Amino acid sequence: MFVSTAWTQNGYTWQLGAQMPEGRQELATGALNGKMYVLGGYEPGANSTATVQVYNPTTDTWTFAHDLPYPVNHNAAAVAGGRLYSFGAGAGEAFVYDPNSDSWSARASSHYVHSFTAAVGVIDDKIYVAGGTGTPSQRELEVYDPVANTWTIKAPMSVHRNHTAGGVIDGKFYVVGGRIMDSTNALEMYDPQTNTWSTRAPMPTPRSGIAAAVVNNELWVFGGEDVPELALHAEVEVYNPVSNSWRQEPDMTLARHGIWASVIGNKIYIPGGGAGASAISPTRTNQIFTPTQGTHLGNISTRAFVQTEDNVMIGGFIVQGTTPKRVIIRAIGPELSQYGVP
Structure with missing residues (x-):
């Protein structure tokens, strides 16, 4: 015999990119053509914003794209078919950004509002939006088809939640964390082939207002807050779907909530977020995390x-x-x- x-060992790094031109939290981001777009959110003073900030990792610089049609906060974003989408505003309006013309246009509204930060994932260029307030139970899942410009209601989640996050691994849509009153650690997986949800191993730390990203076929969850205590979190916890287990990675260097994450070139970008003891405390920070495979x-x-x-x-x-x-x-x-x- x-x-x-x-053992396989890889390093990890936290680093700071150039600060955002304007601080904000309860925002959404999307990676498009190698750049990160930051949409909406709260500015200092709890004012919603329509501005769109664009970060170029190659030059470590920020510029502005065309404003959203109107100010939003707690919205959600996704990229499909080479375009950027914003959801969860007003009465369920959806907007699409064309980088070639630097312009926004309205698309079909969702059946439910999905405000206060829904989870979003993209499978086969269709956009999955789950949870958020403005739905009957905050469990609803809808799928947007950008080609047909139509929404389809699918099976609801088991757990009611807003201020949540999600990601797609191997064609399955994962939704984690969030809250109705108290923050939850629940993780659910949606299979579009069977239109069913299944419960997976819970996240070690109950959190809401989190950011999530998929790298190396794992779901990375960052920061957040615990409600009703309003305690900030810096934890980085990683879910492996093969083993159905979680592991801890080094904490964020600055605890924040009301954040979103985008992946560009195997690096995770987490801009802005609230970092103070009060609910509205937007920052200009731009943290970049290079993950490990463990x-x-x-x-x-x-x-x-x-x-x-x-x-x-x-x-x-x-x-x-x-x-x-x-x-x-x-x-x-x-x-x-x-x-x-x-």
């Missing part, structure tokens, strides 16, 4: 002969991915003695 033990311990065994010199073959041992990795192998077993290895 040949036995080996392997450290994993695995036992791999094989009864096959192991070659010497430059070639070593271990049955069933595959390391995948494009990021750099370090693999440590420890080998023991009677098979090695015939090669002069004690």
Whole structure:
């Protein structure tokens, strides 16, 4: 019998990008053509804004795109088909941004409002919007088809929630955290093939007003608040759907709520957010997180002969991915003695 033990290790970093031109919280963001668009939110003084700030990671600079049709806060955003969408405003109005013309236009309104921050995901260029206030139970799921400009109501979630977040992994839509009164740690998964929800392992820390992003086929959840105490959170917790388990990563360097996350080039961008003891305390910070795939311990065994010199073959041992990795192998077993290895 040949036995080996392997670890893969990657680093992670928090860094600060250029500050936002204007502080805001309860915002939404979307990654489009390698840039991050920040839509709506509360400015200082609890004033809603229509401005759209655009961050270019290559030059570490901010510019402005055309304003939204009117000021919004607690909206949601998604990118599909090369365009940016904003949901959850007013009476359920939806708007689409065309980067080629730098203009917004109205689209079909959703059946429900989905305000106060719904969870959003994109599957096959269709946009899934779940939860938020303005729905009968704050559990409703709707799917927007940008080509047909139509909304379809799907099976509702089990948990009532607003101030929530979500992400898509392998064609499944995950919704985590949020609140009605107290913050929840509930995680649910929607399968569009069967139009059903299933309960997954709960997030370790109940939180709302969070940001979520998908990197390396894992769901990363950042920051948030605990209601009714209004305690801020800096936790970074990561869900792995294969093992249906969570792990803890290093905290955010600045605890915030009312945030949103966008992924560009395997980095997670989290701008703005509220950072004070009061409910409205918008910041201009622009935190950038380069995630890790985690450290994993695995036992791999094989009864096959192991070659010497430059070639070593271990049955069933595959390391995948494009990021750099370090693999440590420890080998023991009677098979090695015939090669002069004690």
